[in-house]
Amino acid sequence: MIAPKQIGNTATFADITANGALAVMGTVEQYRALVFTQATPGVSVTLPSPQSASIIFSLPASNKGSVAITVEGVVLPPGQTMLLAWDGASWDVLGNVVPTGGTTGQVYTKNSNANFDASWKTLAVAPTQIGSAATIADIAASGAITVTGAIEQYRGLVFTQTTANIAVTLPSPQNTALVFWLPIAHKGTAAIAVQGVVIYPGHTMLVGWDGASWDVLGNVVPPGGTSGQVLAKNSNSDFDVSWKTPTSGPGVLNTIDCTGISPVTDQTSFLTGYTIYEIDLINVVPSDSGPSMRMQWFTTDGLGAGSTNGYVTHLFWGDGMNSASGSYGWVNTNDFFLPDNLSNVAGSGVHGKITIYNPASTTTYKKWTGEFASSNASGDLIQHRTVGISTRNTLAVTGFKLATTSGQAFSSGKVIVRAVA
Known part of the structure; x- marks a missing residue:
């Protein structure tokens, strides 16, 4: 065609x-x-x-x-x-x-x-200038900073600020149509606010020119720290962070193997600053048959667990058995009742937990609850529930003691102390 x-x-x-x-x-x-x-x-x-x-x-x-x-x-x-x-x-x-x-070095630009x-245009930043950094000496007064030449010719800014409470702004680039980012490092000793955001000594922030204004894109993770440390807030201010060794949060505070021990004691866990603690008994078995299990509190009176200043003033308890209707009672005592007439057969020990509320308080009465399952010496399965409150005084509870009424050591089991909140 x-x-x-x-x-x-x-x-x-x-x-x-x-x-x-x-x-x-x-x-x-x-x-x-x-x-x-x-x-x-x-x-x-x-x-x-x-x-x-x-x-x-x-x-x-x-x-x-x-x-x-x-x-x-x-x-x-x-x-x-x-x-x-x-x-x-x-x-x-x-x-x-x-x-x-176009000519050598020009770029095809929107x-x-x-x-x-x-069209073909000459870069605002000469290739030989890219990579240099502008170091800013200590600034004594707030205001706009100045740099030699155009700010877009620099790959980064370095502040060496020693004067506190200074706030600065960055100059606009000569070629405002450019879009680029600019890291800012702080090698000084006093924080300085850049574009309204504080940059702390030893930190690096990233700012960007969007073609019309400067934006703070964020802070770069600072150097330093050691294995296991975490980046933690020093205050509520944005980017005020540093590497710190983490403190323990709620969770297991102590694990005690009861084998061959009597009594089982802990006088440190309640001193860790939490409000609610839980004491877990995991298959705690006495070495002899038939004793009862009791718990007593240590307090700040220095007289030891179970003293006349002891804490269990009013105690309500109840037992339910698989072969009988069970029993219940209300007593004034220095002991915190746990199950009675225990079996010493392996695997038939006491399982359960005790929860105590705000033991460190010196202004409120202490309250606690307990719930357990066990086998007695006759082979019956026992469910035991108990609640306690002290109205005798408001001394801080600093620990506990767990023992049997016979005073014999436990043959097996564990006690785990946890911080709940």
Whole structure:
């Protein structure tokens, strides 16, 4: 359909003054390229379909004029070339071809947000300057800082601040159209506010110019610290953090193996500053058959557990058995009742827990609860529940003692002390 001598022809269009479809001599597929010489702005054109609609081919279009022209819905700026293609049914704009021109070191840069509106430009930062850092001496008064040259020529800023309570702002770049980030390190001894955000000694923050203003992107994790330390807040202020050794949180405070011990004591766990503690008994078995289990509190009177100042003033307890209706009672005592008539058979020990509330308080009565399961010497399964309250005094409880009424050592089991809250 296309004579060989026609292939390679270029269709040049004079200035087009009105929107509409282009007209070419012959058929559009006979041309190797289109050239616009547009001088009238705001004109939009479409290309004619080829006579043979089933063929697939590409067609470059150049604009040698002085103003942009829209071709198939895409703006073609002056001095640029776009590549179009007929896909067998319609025209597609494949993209713009990198234009000629430019000089050594220039970059192809967007002039606007519009597609293909770009040109060769010289970087605002000379390549030899990239990588240098501006060191800022101690600043004595708040205000805008100054740097030699343009701020965008620097790869970073370093403050050596020693004067406290100073707030500074950064200068705008000379080329405000740039978008870039800038790390700021603080090697001084006094915190300084940069763009409204405090940067602390030894820290690095990251700021970014978004084409219109500076944004604080965040702080970089500071160096230092040792194995196992965590990055912790020093105050409620943003980015005021440092490496610290973590303190223990709620959880297990002490684990005691009861084997061969009598009594089992703990006088440290209640001193860790929590409000609620739990004492877990895990299969605690006496070495002899038939004793009862009792717990007593240590207090700040220094007289020891179970003294006349002891804490269990009022105690309500109840037992339920698999072979009987059980029993209950209310007593005044220095002992905290746990199950009675215990079996010394392995695996039949006392399981359960005691919860004590705010033992360190010196202004409130102490309250505690207990719930246990065990086997007695007759082989009965026992469920034992008890609650206690002291109305004798408000001394702080500093620990506990667990023993049997026979005074014999335990043969097995564990006691675990936990901080709950």
